[in-house]
Amino acid sequence: MSRRFDCSDSFERARGLHEAVSAVRRGELVVLPTDTVYGVGADAFSPEAVARLLEAKGRGRQMPSPVLVGTPADLDALADGLPQRARDLMDAFWPGGLTLVARHQPSLEWDLGETNGTVAVRMPAHPVALDLLAETGPLAVSSANLTGHPSPQDNDAAQGMLGEQVAVYLDAGPTPASVPSSIVDITGTAPVLLRAGAISADRLRKVVPDLEER
DSSP states (O other): OOEEEETTSHHHHHHHHHHHHHHHHTTOOEEEOOSSSOEEEEETTOHHHHHHHHHHHTOOTTSOOOEEOSSTHHHHHHBSSOOHHHHHHHHHHOSSSEEEEEEBOTTOOOOOSSOTTEEEEEOOOOHHHHHHHHHHOSEEEEESSOTTSOOOSSHHHHHHHHGGGOSEEEEOSSOSOOSOOEEEEOSSSSOEEEEOOSSOHHHHHTTOTTOEEO
């Protein structure tokens, strides 16, 4: 049975985080708030848990899950050969609504879906998400909706779509924004904006003037 915790109450928040960490370690799913929309998360290093996440969303392996991290330093452990422009973007926009697509470390034993050797990583600007990530480490997190449905800005919407497939719901009220993160690919010779979102192309170009748009 799913459990839901009101993170506006300090005692409930502490209990909820404890239960969410335990659920992640058991390979179960959790719903968490971010600074964009609510996400559904799983242990990024458990192929079974990630497969459960994709199945819950009705999503195929051709749409792999992004990864949320709790600190910028976590990206170095996940990504291979980060260029300086990636670090400049992290300094400017993390934590926040920017996802970076990088080459993942070849030594990593994980299966996020058909990633073609890359990983999409973001550090969210939400205290509940960051507290959870501090305990679990990197999480595979996708928007907490059924594929093809609107991304949820509140826990009710997420729970209405995902129901009992999720072990723990962390309810922190409505999220600050309904716009998804911007996605920038940093694997090539020039950064490429794959998805316009929370951070505009103009703001990104102030940091990486050679930004291309797909």
